[in-house]
Amino acid sequence: MPARESLSGPGAPGNARMLHLTGIRKSYRIGPVETEVLRGVDFQAGAGDFVSIMGPSGSGKTTLMNIIGLLDRPTSGTYFLNGQDVSRMRDDRLSHMRNRHIGFVFQSFQLLPQLTALENICLPLVYRGARRPEMKRRAQAILERVGMNHRAGHRPDQLSGGQKQRIAIARALAGDPAVLLADEPTGALDTDTAADIMELLVETNRSHGVTILIITHDPAVARGCIRQVRIRDGRISESHSRNPPCGAVEGEGPVVETGAQARAAVQGAGGPNRGKWPE
Ligand SMILES: Nc1ncnc2c1ncn2[C@@H]1O[C@H](COP(=O)(O)OP(=O)(O)O)[C@@H](O)[C@H]1O
Numbered sequence: 001m002p003a004r005e006s007l008s009g010p011g012a013p014g015n016a017r018m019l020h021l022t023g024i025r026k027s028y029r030i031g032p033v034e035t036e037v038l039r040g041v042d043f044q045a046g047a048g049d050f051v052s053i054m055g056p057s058g059s060g061k062t063t064l065m066n067i068i069g070l071l072d073r074p075t076s077g078t079y080f081l082n083g084q085d086v087s088r089m090r091d092d093r094l095s096h097m098r099n100r101h102i103g104f105v106f107q108s109f110q111l112l113p114q115l116t117a118l119e120n121i122c123l124p125l126v127y128r129g130a131r132r133p134e135m136k137r138r139a140q141a142i143l144e145r146v147g148m149n150h151r152a153g154h155r156p157d158q159l160s161g162g163q164k165q166r167i168a169i170a171r172a173l174a175g176d177p178a179v180l181l182a183d184e185p186t187g188a189l190d191t192d193t194a195a196d197i198m199e200l201l202v203e204t205n206r207s208h209g210v211t212i213l214i215i216t217h218d219p220a221v222a223r224g225c226i227r228q229v230r231i232r233d234g235r236i237s238e239s240h241s242r243n244p245p246c247g248a249v250e251g252e253g254p255v256v257e258t259g260a261q262a263r264a265a266v267q268g269a270g271g272p273n274r275g276k277w278p279e
């Protein structure tokens with residue numbers, strides 16, 4: 001796999017706008033009641049950026065991540081992904097963009113229980129139509145990168161939480177995405193394991209130049225990122241410090257991942273979620 005040039009932040013030379021969102025609004029209507037969750041979000045991230053997103057429970061973090069990950073559309077606003085206007089793109093082209101550019105990691109891993117670690121990692125490549133030998137070679141290389149080659153044949157229920165998250169990260173990286181979106185990736189892990197997973201994400205960002213966005217309520221995770229943004233009252237604000245003050249943590253209930261997110265994690269391309277290893 002060609003390693004991307006590693007860049008150190010939004011101001012780095014040649015750092016094209018990988019993500020460029022302007023005036024993003026998102027409302028949900030339940031019966032007669034319309035709730036505006038995002039009220040004009042402007043956000044940019046360059047190639048190789050590493051951003052934490054914090055905010056109170058229900059503030060719209062997952063909503064924003066679903067929009068950035070092309071799982072949901074904004075009510076209004078513009079969004080350019082890697083220079084392409086995805087705001088008005090047709091669904092099939094969006095699926096293609098998602099599969100090519102974006103990897104997802106979730107709090108609850110979203111691994112398919114009946115597949116081995118290696119097979120889980122292969123899934124995004126299956127939906128890309130990769131050939132089997134190439135797929136296995138690539139999956140094995142990624143397994144090694146996340147330090148899990150000794151667990152290739154294990155199923156998720158034979159792995160610890162930290163190991164499952166390593167496999168989930170490997171799956172997200174299998175298609176060599178430019179952008180990795182992680183929604184509370186350490187939320188289900190103990191402190192030491194969370195630190196290990198964060199280290200893996202830092203390494204992924206530094207060595208491979210993957211743009212990473214992490215939703216978190218853990219200040220230690222946020223401190224490990226290059227940029228820290230917060231969502232409040234439907235808008236984004238950015239801290240200019242690498243080390244945001246501790247204690248600025250709001251309680252967060254368990255993250256409920258939607259079916260669309262789970263499908264995106266395993267297939268990326270938007271193909272059918274067959275849920276079994278293809279013959
Ligand atoms: N599909 C939906 N339909 C209606 N309301 C939704 C939907 N998804 C999220 N919301 C509402 O939008 C708000 C923000 O949700 P979410 O983005 O999940 O917040 P966070 O991830 O910050 O906890 C919440 O009030 C939630 O109830």
Ligand SMILES: [Mg+2]
Pocket residue numbers: 061062063255
């Ligand atoms: Mg959320």
